[in-house]
Amino acid sequence: MDSSTLVENLFRWRNVKLFLNTVLLTLGVLLVDILLATPAAWLTTRSDIKYKRTFSILCVLPLAIPGYVMAYAILSLGGNNGIFLSIFGRSIHRINGYWGALIALSFYTTPYLFLNLRSALLGLDPSVEESARSLGYNQWRVFIYVILPQLRPAFYAAGLIICLHVLGDFGVVSLMRYETFSYALYVEYRLMFDHNYAAWLAIILLTITGCLLYTETHLLNRIELHRAGHGTTRSPVVIALQRWSIVGYFYLIGLFIIAVCTPALTVFLWLVRGFETSVLDGIFEAFTGSIGIAIPAALGCSLLAVPFSYINVRYATRLSNTIARIPYIIYAIPPLAFALSIIFFLPRTDGTVLVLIVACILHFLAEAIGPVRSPLYQVSPNIEEAARSLGCSPFMAFLRGLLPILFRGMLIATALVFLATMKELPLTLLLRPPEYETLAVNVWDYTEEAMFAEAAPYAFVILIFSAFFVGLLIRKEK
Amino acid sequence: MVKKRIKIVIYILVLFLILGKIQAETITLYSGRSKSLVEPLIEQFEKETGMDVKVSYANTTQLASKLLTEGEKSPADIFWAQDAGALGAVSKKGLFAELPDSILSKVPETFRHGDGLWIGTSGRARVLAYSSERISNNELPDSIFDLTQTKWKGKVGWAPLNASFQAFVTAMRGQIGDERTEKWLSDMKTNGTIAYPKNTPIIEALAAGEIDLGLPNHYYLFRFKKSNSKYPVAQTFFKVKDPGNLVNVAGIGLLNNSNNPENALKLIEYLLSAKAQQYFVSEVFEYPVIEGVIPNSNLLPLDELLEIVPKFDLNEMDDLEGTVKLLRRVGIM
Numbered sequence: 075m076d077s078s079t080l081v082e083n084l085f086r087w088r089n090v091k092l093f094l095n096t097v098l099l100t101l102g103v104l105l106v107d108i109l110l111a112t113p114a115a116w117l118t119t120r121s122d123i124k125y126k127r128t129f130s131i132l133c134v135l136p137l138a139i140p141g142y143v144m145a146y147a148i149l150s151l152g153g154n155n156g157i158f159l160s161i162f163g164r165s166i167h168r169i170n171g172y173w174g175a176l177i178a179l180s181f182y183t184t185p186y187l188f189l190n191l192r193s194a195l196l197g198l199d200p201s202v203e204e205s206a207r208s209l210g211y212n213q214w215r216v217f218i219y220v221i222l223p224q225l226r227p228a229f230y231a232a233g234l235i236i237c238l239h240v241l242g243d244f245g246v247v248s249l250m251r252y253e254t255f256s257y258a259l260y261v262e263y264r265l266m267f268d269h270n271y272a273a274w275l276a277i278i279l280l281t282i283t284g285c286l287l288y289t290e291t292h293l294l295n296r297i298e299l300h301r302a303g304h305g306t307t308r309s310p311v312v313i314a315l316q317r318w319s320i321v322g323y324f325y326l327i328g329l330f331i332i333a334v335c336t337p338a339l340t341v342f343l344w345l346v347r348g349f350e351t352s353v354l355d356g357i358f359e360a361f362t363g364s365i366g367i368a369i370p371a372a373l374g375c376s377l378l379a380v381p382f383s384y385i386n387v388r389y390a391t392r393l394s395n396t397i398a399r400i401p402y403i404i405y406a407i408p409p410l411a412f413a414l415s416i417i418f419f420l421p422r423t424d425g426t427v428l429v430l431i432v433a434c435i436l437h438f439l440a441e442a443i444g445p446v447r448s449p450l451y452q453v454s455p456n457i458e459e460a461a462r463s464l465g466c467s468p469f470m471a472f473l474r475g476l477l478p479i480l481f482r483g484m485l486i487a488t489a490l491v492f493l494a495t496m497k498e499l500p501l502t503l504l505l506r507p508p509e510y511e512t513l514a515v516n517v518w519d520y521t522e523e524a525m526f527a528e529a530a531p532y533a534f535v536i537l538i539f540s541a542f543f544v545g546l547l548i549r550k551e552k
Numbered sequence: 553m554v555k556k557r558i559k560i561v562i563y564i565l566v567l568f569l570i571l572g573k574i575q576a577e578t579i580t581l582y583s584g585r586s587k588s589l590v591e592p593l594i595e596q597f598e599k600e601t602g603m604d605v606k607v608s609y610a611n612t613t614q615l616a617s618k619l620l621t622e623g624e625k626s627p628a629d630i631f632w633a634q635d636a637g638a639l640g641a642v643s644k645k646g647l648f649a650e651l652p653d654s655i656l657s658k659v660p661e662t663f664r665h666g667d668g669l670w671i672g673t674s675g676r677a678r679v680l681a682y683s684s685e686r687i688s689n690n691e692l693p694d695s696i697f698d699l700t701q702t703k704w705k706g707k708v709g710w711a712p713l714n715a716s717f718q719a720f721v722t723a724m725r726g727q728i729g730d731e732r733t734e735k736w737l738s739d740m741k742t743n744g745t746i747a748y749p750k751n752t753p754i755i756e757a758l759a760a761g762e763i764d765l766g767l768p769n770h771y772y773l774f775r776f777k778k779s780n781s782k783y784p785v786a787q788t789f790f791k792v793k794d795p796g797n798l799v800n801v802a803g804i805g806l807l808n809n810s811n812n813p814e815n816a817l818k819l820i821e822y823l824l825s826a827k828a829q830q831y832f833v834s835e836v837f838e839y840p841v842i843e844g845v846i847p848n849s850n851l852l853p854l855d856e857l858l859e860i861v862p863k864f865d866l867n868e869m870d871d872l873e874g875t876v877k878l879l880r881r882v883g884i885m
Contacts, residue, residue, distance in 0.1 A: 088883060149753075153760025154685070155784065168760050248713070248749035261713055261885050263617070348779030410614065414621050422625070504618055508580060508606035516587075519609065523586050524752045524775040 083271055084278075089258060096254040099175055099247070100240045106180035107187045107236055108229075114184075114329060115191035116217075117322045122314045129326045130192065131545045136333040137185040137493040138540035140517060142245035143533055144178045147340035149249060157343065174250035181333040183239050186441070186490065187232040193486045194228035194448040195221075197479075199300075200311045213313065224299050227451050230290050231444025237286055238406050238440070241279060255279065256408075263410050276411055283406035287399045295390070300454035341533045348527035356511060361535055364496055364512040366427065371434035372492035376484040378435065379442035384472075386443075387450040398443070405440035409500035412437060416505065430505040434495050441494055442487035449483045450476075485547045492543055496536050578604045579816050582619065584612025584633040585802060589836050597822045603815055612638045613715060619807075620645055629810040630819060632673070632802070635715040637722070639803050640870020643669040648805040655817065658824045662858070663801050663841045666867040672801030673823045674832040675839030677770040677789070677857065678720050680796065683758050684786040687765070692788060696796030699740060699765065706744035709754045709766040712884045716751070716769050716800050722875045723864040724795040730878065737882045747884070758785045767796070774837040774850060789852075792860045799839065799861045 111133075117123055118130045136144070151157050152168035159165040169177065198221065206220045207213075244260045247253070259279065262272035315322055386398035404412070416433055453476065461471035497514045506512070513532045520529035583590060587609040594605050608615070608628075616638040619626055631648075633639045642648060648669040656668045663672035682692060693699055699708050711717050725733045748754045751768035755776055758766050768787075776783045790796040804823065810816050822828055829840040833848045840854055847853040852860075879885045 083880065086880075149756065149760075153757075153762060155756075155759040155761075165761075168757075168762055249753060251747065251749075257885075410617075414617055417618060417621050422627070500614075503610040504614055506608075508608045515609075519586050519588050521752075523588055524755070524772045525588055527779055528588060 084274055089255075092253055092255045092258055095172075095252065096241060096256075099172065099179070099252065099254055100237050102172075102176045103179045103183060103240050104233055104236060106176065107184050107232075110180065110184045110329065111187035111191060111232075113325060115188050115195055117326060119192055119195040120310060120313055121319070121322055122312050123319055123322045123326075127545075127548050129330075130548050131541055132330040132334065133188050133326070134185045134489065134493070134544050135330075135537065135541055136182045136337075137490070138496060138537050139182060139334070139337050140245070140497040140499070140514060140533070140536075141178065141182055141243060142249060142521070143341065143517065144182050144337050145174070145246045145249040146521070147337035148174055148178050150340050150343075151336070157340065170250045171252050172250075175247045175252040175254075178246045178250065179240055179243060183236045184333065185493075186235050186239075186444075187229070189486045189490060190228040190232040190444045190448060191225055193445045193483050194225050194452070196310065196482060197449045197452040198224055198310050199452065200309075203311070224452075226297060227294060227299070228444065228448045230293055231447060234286060234290055234402060235405075235441055235444065238283060238402070241282065242406070242408060259408060263408065272411075276408055279408070280403065280406055283403060287402055291395050291399065297451060299451045338534075338537065341530045341537075344526035345530035345534070349530070350527070353528045353531055356516065357513075357531060357535060360511040360513045360516050360532060361539070363510055364514065364536070365539070367431055367434060367498075367502070367512065368492050368495035370431045371438060371495045372488045372490075374431070374435040375439050375442040375491040376446065376487040378439055379446040379487050380477075380480060380484070382439070383443055383447035383450050384476075387447060388455065401436075401439035401443060404436050405438070409437065410504070413501050413504040426507055427510065430502060430507075430510075433501050433505055434491075434498060437501060438491045438494050438498075441490045445486035445490065446480055446483040449480055453479050485550055489544045489547045493540050496540055577602070577812075577815060578606060579812055579819055580627050580629050581605055581607045581819070582615045582628045582631045583607050583609050584615045584631075584638060585609075590632075592835075593823070593828055593831055596827075597819060601818060601822075603818070605819065616641050619647060623647075624809055626807065626809065628807055629812055629816040630804060630806055632804040632823075634802050635719050635800055636803060636866055636869040637715050637719050637872045639665070639670045639805055640872065643805065644870055647808055649808045649810070649813065651806060651820070652817065655821055655824065659841045660858075662799075662861075662864075662866070664803075664866065665805075666865070670803045670805035671820070671824070672803045672841045672866075674802050674829070674836070675799045675841060675854075675857070676716065676802060677839065677861075678716065678767065678796060678798045678800065679770045679787040680790060681755060681758055681766040681768050681773060681785055681787040683761070683764050683784060685784045686761075693765070694791050695794045696767075696790055697736060699745070700736065700743050702743070704743060704765060706746070707764040708740070708743070708745045709748050709757050709763040710740070710745055711748045711750050711754060711768070712879060713747075714750050717767070718872060718875050718879070719800050719869055720767075720796075720798045721878070722869050722871055723798045723862070725871075725875065725878070726864055726868045727795050727862050730874070734878055734882060737878065737884060741882055741884060755785055759783060769800070770851075771837040789860055793862050794860075795862050797861050798864065799857065801841065801866070802838070 114133050118126045118133065123129070148169050152166045154165055156165055156168070203216050203220055206216050211219065242256055244256045247256065259272065259275045262275055382398050382401060385394040413433065416429065420429065457475045458471045461475040462468065466474060499514055499518055502512055502515055513536045516532040517529045517536070520526070520532070581594070594607060597603070598605055612634040615631065616633065619628060619631060619642055631639070631642060643665065651668045651671055656664060656671060659671055663675065665671065680692065693704070721733065721737070746757070746763055748757065751772045754766040754768045755772050757763050770787060773785055773787050776785065804820055806813060806816055806820065824842060826842070826844060829842050829845045832838045833840050833845050833851065837848060837850060839851060839857060843854065845854070876885070
């Protein structure tokens with residue numbers, strides 16, 4: 075394509091419209107996520123409601139549902155053939171367009187914010203709150219003026235991931251028929267002859283990401299949240315909800331019903347409408363394939379996230395800030411383009427599982443950084459200094475002083491990357507070795523051919539095993 | 553001692569020979585066709601020939617992109633695609649080898665590439681799907697050009713991003729010219745035609761009451777009917793030779809740098825055998841590309857289908873670029 079047509083295509087009115095749509099959707103999703111995740115995170119860490127761990131797991135589960143399945147589920151509620159009609163005898167309008175995209179994307183990005191906030195809330199130093207209380211602040215003002223500001227790194231990290239998710243999403247917005255920038259990008263990448271224009275669109279996308287990253291770096295600059303005095307942080311105080319606790323339960327259960335049970339119900343209906351046991355033949359192979367990628371990728375990401383977060387928080391220079399942002403840039407590259415560029419540089423292209431795992435680690439590293447970084451902001455450098463003065467080498471000081479404190483963040487990072495990899499599709503499709511099967515690939519393969527009953531068991535295994543794995547991780551944190 | 557060593561060397565050589573032989577009988581297939589549809593067929597082929605087919609399943613367009621990125625170093629022997637557009641893109645880059653006449657002659661010219669670089673394996677028709685609850689038979693539009701009438705305003709769904717829709721537009725340009733095609737596209741847009749990302753959501757929207765008419769491929773509806781025979785959607789063709797009746801093909805091509813062209817050709821041949829074609833017709837609900845297959849009662853027999861489809865040239869189907877330009881100009885994408 076020559077440059078004049080390129081420019082003409084690039085600066086079309088339509089692209090401006092797509093861009094505005096994207097901004098509207100991103101802001102909407104951020105807002106809804108903040109409204110949904112903040113109370114949930116607070117309730118499951120600081121209140122006296124029971125079954126906190128169970129509720130935490132339930133709040134994370136929407137992450138295990140592939141975005142397009144969520145979109146199908148929300149779409150199938152309404153209309154003449156909808157679930158609403160068959161259950162309540164009344165049909166409602168199909169939810170689609172902006173609101174449909176907003177709901178579906180909010181549901182499945184909420185866990186990112188939830189987990190980041192949860193990890194930050196658990197590491198808060200209660201003495202600050204106690205001082206505020208003693209100076210006459212009531213509980214509500216403590217939350218607004220004391221707790222919320224300390225959650226900033228968590229909000230920024232999750233907000234960034236959520237923004238990038240919305241920017242990159244095509245599955246949800248296309249089913250909801252809400253045209254965002256990724257529409258243009260997807261269409262261009264699908265057309266094989268025209269990677270030139272597509273590359274330009276991707277550069278625009280990366281520029282937007284760059285701006286977001288710059289803002290985040292700026293906001294994080296000079297944040298110091300660790301305690302200045304002596305002693306170590308105690309575990310946070312639990313606040314009795316008393317008669318409000320019923321509201322808390324309702325809220326958490328409501329969130330679970332809407333964000334997890336709705337899609338699960340749809341998948342269940344797929345299942346009962348035409349289940350054949352022969353579908354189960356490949357399920358074990360797909361299961362081992364999925365965890366064969368998801369577990370190493372999750373562990374790899376949570377380990378790699380440590381040095382990236384560490385240099386970013388402890389040695390905040392321009393260089394370290396830049397290095398720490400590289401994972402986000404990689405995250406923002408459209409996965410299809412990322413996969414193709416890996417193929418381009420590989421000497422042999424039959425693909426091995428290792429290549430796929432490395433690609434997943436590189437891609438998902440950004441998701442792991444937030445939860446690991448949050449506790450780092452809460453730990454005073456005194457800890458490493460004390461360890462050094464007691465004769466530890468710098469590395470040992472880090473290992474024995476800091477790592478135990480980061481452990482909780484690393485668990486959460488592992489959970490996030492695990493869930494993301496379980497449903498990963500574009501990288502797996504192009505980079506997996508021949509005949510390597512995963513659950514997500516099977517869900518996609520069957521739904522693509524409108525064989526929903528066959529897709530259902532695979533989707534359920536993702537959901538159930540994800541719940542199990544996240545449960546395991548959350549039990550480990552102390 | 554020396555004898556023993558020689559023995560070991562011989563064993564190793566034999567082992568290498570065996571390994572080499574195994575190597576030779578492995579075929580690598582890039583399949584843009586879904587695993588759920590074609591795996592039983594591949595397994596049957598493996599059982600009958602003892603060959604090992606390594607299949608990479610993915611989206612057709614993505615696989616084509618992968619092939620173009622890999623170029624010479626691709627491990628693939630064969631590329632099996634869901635639509636002619638992707639095959640066109642790969643053949644344009646010179647990655648396909650010419651197929652032998654013995655294979656080409658099995659299939660009518662309508663269903664293969666003019667220079668024999670790839671060949672159709674099954675047919676997929678474009679149809680008019682409609683809500684059987686809200687639309688009666690005598691109301692149905694006769695031609696694709698009737699869809700721009702005001703009575704269908706906001707009632708029609710299509711999937712302009714979908715490869716098979718774009719193939720249909722490419723064929724339409726070949727039949728009636730760019731100008732009339734563009735006019736039709738922009739009239740459709742003005743008439744409030746609703747854009748879905750692919751075929752399945754069109755069928756679901758018909759059932760949900762969002763639209764009354766839709767332009768999908770023919771086989772999706774059967775999958776919905778399979779789990780629910782009362783699914784409130786039906787489908788039909790337009791009048792004889794209407795551009796809306798295009799039959800697209802899924803097709804296959806042999807890659808130039810295949811390590812193993814003889815065995816790869818055996819697989820292609822197998823897919824064109826009566827047995828495999830019968831599978832496409834009975835299990836996948838697609839149209840056969842060879843004569844003599846027992847028709848599926850849900851589908852038109854091949855000869856009747858060939859009578860109602862418009863004249864089109866598969867060689868022209870690789871002008872996706874022109875089609876996209878048109879779609880962009882009209883503002884559909």
